[in-house]
Amino acid sequence: MRKASRLFEIIQILRLARRPVTGAEIAGQLEVTVRSIYRDIAALQAMRVPIEGERGIGYILRPGFTLPPLMLSIEETEAIVLSLALLERTGDTGLKQAAKQVNRKIAAAVPEPLARIFSDNALHAWGTAAPAPEAIDLALVRRSIRDEQKLALDYRDELGRATERTIRPIALIYYSATANIVAWCELRQAIRNFRADRVEHCEPVEEFFSGEGEKLRQLWVEGWQTGSGAAG
Structure with missing residues (x-):
């Protein structure tokens, strides 16, 4: 989670809390270290956000502090x-x-x-729910798309053939049965689709494709007209 998003989430956690919240509790919700939370709270206090408390005891947000409303109908x-x-x-x-x-x-x-x-759950969406893929965390894929970071996959295609791929993920499509990762495949040197339920292992690579994501998405969209999209 980027720092700006984390600062916003800390304010929201404290705003909704009915009691002091410890740094460890906040860190657990945001999946970061307690030390990061202490630094973030110090940064918010330096911005004059009215957070009171101390380490080991907990923090509260003084009444009266609000974020700008969205003003939704x-x-x-x-x-x-x-x-x-x-x-x-x-x-x-x-x-x-x-x-x-x-x-x-x-x-x-x-x-x-x-x-x-x-x-009271007065609004419902009904239908079959897709199972979560076993070998890949879709949150990791979404983060890699945002950060333009490469991923290494162990992948098995529709014929059962296993390959190792390094990809540049650019989009994630959710279907009723599974999710599809759209990416530039460095093995095939082309845009390819990878079904999440066929991924056997996934981990980030310490390489980035900064500034290329939008151009690759344009290439992907152009392929819709030519029919050049292909499975992994």
Whole structure:
């Protein structure tokens, strides 16, 4: 998680808390070290965010501090809630957990009786849910797309042939059965699609393709018209 996002999340955690929250609890929620949280809280306090407390005891956000509201209409808010419900049908466990957190934040921010609509699950998305892939964390793929970082895959194609690939991930497509990673494959020297459920191992490579992501996505889109898209 980038520092800017982490600072925002710390404010949200403290804003929604009903008691002092320790650095260890915040670190556990954000999956970072406690030392990082201490540095982040010091940075927020330097920005005059009214956080009080100390290490080992816990932190609180003084009443009256709010982030700028999005000013969403009821219909816009309901659209977001229903979209979050649709994430339950993906196999991305990280996004499903994030969707639950967003729902809680929306319910905490809106007035009654609108909050009851969200807490009572009045809006539903129905259908088959895709299983989470066993050998790859889709949160890692999404992070690699954002950071333009290469991934190393052990991959088995539809015929059962095993290969090792280094890819430059540029997009992630969610289908009802699985998720597809769209990437530039350094082995094939072309855009390829990789089914997440056929990945047998995945880890980041300490190499980046900074500044290339948008151009590769344009190349991918151009392939839609020519029909040049191909499986891994």
